[in-house]
Amino acid sequence: MSALGVVIPCYRQERFLARTVSALERALAGREWRGALVQAAPSQEPLPALSSHWQRIPPPVSSIRSGQGAPLTPGAARMLGFAACGGTWVLFVDADVEVDAAWLTRALEIIDRDDDPALAGLWGRLEEWFVDAGGERPGNPDLYGVGNREQSSDYLATLALYRRTALAAAGGYDPRLRSEEDFELGLRLGRMGGQLRSLGMRAARHWSAPRPSFGELSRRWSSGLCFGQGQVLRLYLGRPGFARLLRRQALYLATLAMWALAVPAAAFALARGDARPLLAWAVLPIALLVVMAARKRSPALALHSLLTWTLNGCGLIVGLFRVEAHATREATC
Numbered sequence: 001m002s003a004l005g006v007v008i009p010c011y012r013q014e015r016f017l018a019r020t021v022s023a024l025e026r027a028l029a030g031r032e033w034r035g036a037l038v039q040a041a042p043s044q045e046p047l048p049a050l051s052s053h054w055q056r057i058p059p060p061v062s063s064i065r066s067g068q069g070a071p072l073t074p075g076a077a078r079m080l081g082f083a084a085c086g087g088t089w090v091l092f093v094d095a096d097v098e099v100d101a102a103w104l105t106r107a108l109e110i111i112d113r114d115d116d117p118a119l120a121g122l123w124g125r126l127e128e129w130f131v132d133a134g135g136e137r138p139g140n141p142d143l144y145g146v147g148n149r150e151q152s153s154d155y156l157a158t159l160a161l162y163r164r165t166a167l168a169a170a171g172g173y174d175p176r177l178r179s180e181e182d183f184e185l186g187l188r189l190g191r192m193g194g195q196l197r198s199l200g201m202r203a204a205r206h207w208s209a210p211r212p213s214f215g216e217l218s219r220r221w222s223s224g225l226c227f228g229q230g231q232v233l234r235l236y237l238g239r240p241g242f243a244r245l246l247r248r249q250a251l252y253l254a255t256l257a258m259w260a261l262a263v264p265a266a267a268f269a270l271a272r273g274d275a276r277p278l279l280a281w282a283v284l285p286i287a288l289l290v291v292m293a294a295r296k297r298s299p300a301l302a303l304h305s306l307l308t309w310t311l312n313g314c315g316l317i318v319g320l321f322r323v324e325a326h327a328t329r330e331a332t333c
Contacts, residue, residue: 001031001032001112002087002088002089002108002111002112002114003032003033003086003087003088003089004028004031004032004033004034004087004088004089004090004091004108005033005034005035005036005081005082005085005086005087005089005090005091005164006024006028006033006034006035006036006053006085006087006090006091006093007035007036007038007078007081007082007085007090007091007092007093008020008021008035008036008037008038008081008093008094008095009038009040009072009074009077009078009081009092009094009095010037010038010039010040010041010043010077010095011040011041011072011074011077011095011223012041012043012044013094013095013096014043014044014045014046014047014095015045016095016096016097016131016207016208017047017048017095017096018048019098019207020093020094020095020096020097020098020099021037021048021050021054022048023098023099023100023101023204024093024099025051025053026101027099027100027101027104027105028053028104031108033053033087034053034055034085034086034087035053035054035055035085036054036055036057036080036081036082036084036085037050037054037055037056037057037081038057038072038077038078038080038081039056039057039058039059040059040072040074040076040077041059041072042059043059055084055085057080057081057084059072060072072175073175073176073177073178073181074173074177074178074179074181075172075173075174075175075176075177075181075185076173076175078092078172078173078181079172079173079175082164082167082172082173087164088111088163088164088165089111089161089162089163089164090161090162090164090167091104091159091160091161092159092160092161092162093159093204094158094159094206096206096207096208097126097158097159097204097205097206097207098204098205098206098207099159099203099204100124100201100202100203100204100205102201102202103124103199103201103202103203103204104203106199106201107122107124107161107199110122110199111161111163116195118193118194118195119163119194119195119197120162120163120166120167120170120189120192120194120195120196121156121160121161121162121163121166121167121189121194121196121197122156122160122161122196122197122198122199123146123153123156123157123159123160123161123196123197123198123199123203124146124159124198124199124200124201124202124203124204125141125142125143125144125146125147125148125198125200125201125202125203126142126143126144126146126158126159126202126203126204126205126206127140127141127142127143127202127204127205127206128140128141128143128205128206128208128211129205129206129207129208130207130208130209130210130211131207131208131209132209132210139210139211143158143206144157144158146198146200147198147200148200148201149200150197150198150199150200151197151198151200152195152196152197152198153186153196153197153198154183154186154190154196155182155183155185155186155187155196156182156186156196157182157183158182158204158206159203159204160182163194166189166192166194167185167189169192170185170188170189170192170194171188172185173185174235176231176235177228177231177232177235178223178224178225178226178227178228178231178319179224179225179226179227179228179229180228180229180231180232180245181228183232183245183248184232184235184236184245187241187244187245191240191241212301212304212305212308213304214304214307217304217307217308217311220311220312220315221311221315224315225315226311226312226314226315226316226319227315227316227318227319227322228315228319229248229249229252229312229315229316229319230315230316230317230318230319230320230321231319231320232245232319233245233246233249233316233319233320234319234320234321234323249312249316251309252309252312252313252316253313253316255306255309255310255313256310256313256314256316256317258284258285258288259310259313261281261284262278262281265277265278265280265281266278285306288306289302289303289306290302292305292306
């Protein structure tokens, strides 16, 4: 039986944490395991009671003193837990994720059998659920589009079971990234020959406030989550994988290019005293909104999509050019 470590990074998701911990305790009943709960920021709500399986890693001292968001990135929080929990395999579970016992049983059978040394990680389908004053309701039944059949994956996110030696050999999660740390880790593991696999079944439920929402856009900017797209491009500039990452951000770059075209259109219109160039440019965002409104059957959702692409594009530029001195790989690996 493979030794198992469990890591829960928690960034102000305490209201979902009791459900997350309870699901893990039930699914792992009768098995030896050690868990690490990493608080990436000071708690806004009381933490649930934790069994003796858990070690709590408090938020950084600088974060406690300031009362503001923690300097810990998602990758940094996970690597702190990785160092503390032990285990030949390590299960990373975000604090708003309720693990499905059937998936975990199947995953543990595979790692206990351990007949594929190239296997580096496992996950599965994540089912989205929303919680608000009106109660609980389902969202996207396949949040990452992994499907209902067992197949290889390029990366694991939100719920990930990794072989410790494979994760360590790849260098672990990169603590310099505000986001995109899952996909970037998948690139490194793939270059090493590590195989990632989806088990083709529901692995967990992901709980959150209703999305999409305009408030979520503000949160993504203030927390820096939308900067990761640019950070990872800067780190991979001139290295293998850059083209693949650039294609992944193509929608955001195209949106920025569309807005950038407004500048020469406006300049030409002012120089000629003719509004037609600017009106011709305006056809682009209007047509895009019309198409998206028809596709999503909602003008509000169409506007949200355009704002999301714009925000992520702007965040990409910020992340590309701004270096955050506190985030270094050596600090957590």
